[in-house]
Amino acid sequence: MTSEEFVMNFRKEKDYMLNMYFDETSDSYTGELISNLVKKGADTAEIKELLKSVLNEAFYTILMGLDGEASLGDMQMQFSIYDEDNVLIDDIESYAYDEFMSDM
Numbered sequence: 001m002t003s004e005e006f007v008m009n010f011r012k013e014k015d016y017m018l019n020m021y022f023d024e025t026s027d028s029y030t031g032e033l034i035s036n037l038v039k040k041g042a043d044t045a046e047i048k049e050l051l052k053s054v055l056n057e058a059f060y061t062i063l064m065g066l067d068g069e070a071s072l073g074d075m076q077m078q079f080s081i082y083d084e085d086n087v088l089i090d091d092i093e094s095y096a097y098d099e100f101m102s103d104m
Contacts, residue, residue, distance in 0.1 A: 001083040007095035060100035
C-alpha cells in the first residue's frame with residue numbers, strides 16, 4: 001500500500017461515516033441526533049457541512065499525529081506504520097492535506 005492509498009482509505013472512511021449519518025435506514029446514534037435536530041428545524045445542509053468540517057479536521061489531525069507533524073493528546077512523536085507486506089507508509093502530510101484540508 002502506498003502512502004497515498006493509506007490516506008485515501010481514511011478519506012473513504014470519512015465519506016462513509018458522513019453518508020451513514022444522513023442515511024435514514026442507518027441505526028447510527030449520530031444519525032438519530034441529526035434526525036432530531038432536523039425535526040426541530042435545523043438545516044440539513046448546514047449540519048452536513050459542520051460534520052464534514054469536524055471529520056476533516058479530526059482525520060487530518062490523526063494522520064498528522066501518526067506522521068509526527070502534530071501531537072496526539074499531549075504527545076508528539078513519529079510513528080512507523082507498515083502495511084501487511086511490510087512496506088513503510090510515510091510522508092503522508094501532503095496527501096492528508098489534499099484530501100482533508102484543501103477544500104475547506
